[in-house]
Amino acid sequence: MANEMSMFEYHKENIKGFIIDTIFKAQKVYHLISNEFEKGVEEAVLWGIHSNAFSSFTGLKVYYYQNDILAHYEFDNFIEKFSQFSREFISSRSTKHSMQHTYFYYGELVDAYNELAALLELNPIEKPE
Numbered sequence: 001m002a003n004e005m006s007m008f009e010y011h012k013e014n015i016k017g018f019i020i021d022t023i024f025k026a027q028k029v030y031h032l033i034s035n036e037f038e039k040g041v042e043e044a045v046l047w048g049i050h051s052n053a054f055s056s057f058t059g060l061k062v063y064y065y066q067n068d069i070l071a072h073y074e075f076d077n078f079i080e081k082f083s084q085f086s087r088e089f090i091s092s093r094s095t096k097h098s099m100q101h102t103y104f105y106y107g108e109l110v111d112a113y114n115e116l117a118a119l120l121e122l123n124p125i126e127k128p129e
Contacts, residue, residue, distance in 0.1 A: 011067045012120055018060035019078070020122065023113045025053030026085060027125065030106045033089075033099050034128070043093075050089060057082050074116040081105070081112040103128070 028049050032041050061079060064070050085105040092102050107127055114124040 007069050011063075011070050015060060015063050015067075015070065016120055016122065018056050018063060019113070019116065019120065021056035022053055022060055022082060023109070023125065025049055025056060026082065026106065026109060029053060029089065030103070030128070033102065046093070050086070053082075054086055057086070072119060074112070074119045078109075078112040078116045081109040085109045 029046065032046055032049070035041075057079075064075055064079070085102065085108070088102045088105045089099075091097070092099050110125060110127040114127075116122075117124050
């Protein structure tokens, strides 16, 4: 049991970077789209940041699925919520529809991140109103 716990701690430390990068890039996307009418946003910049978030997310998934010791609901939930956020962002931008659903899925992603943050001893982030 002690060895299992130390392995979890080892992998926990290794995966934190992927999680932090993913959520902070998603947060940047959210802030840009929620302020784009006031400040104007270069579409290429927005897609680039989303691409960076998705790249970190892909690294997170690969690491997670290769290390069974990390198997916790919080990881699965975060993966699901980021996938929903990303799909909705891509769909809304591609069809030039309202970002309302993207905002909703971002809120769910923040909730999932905060649950995962508690497990991994990371700082929570504030959920938008």
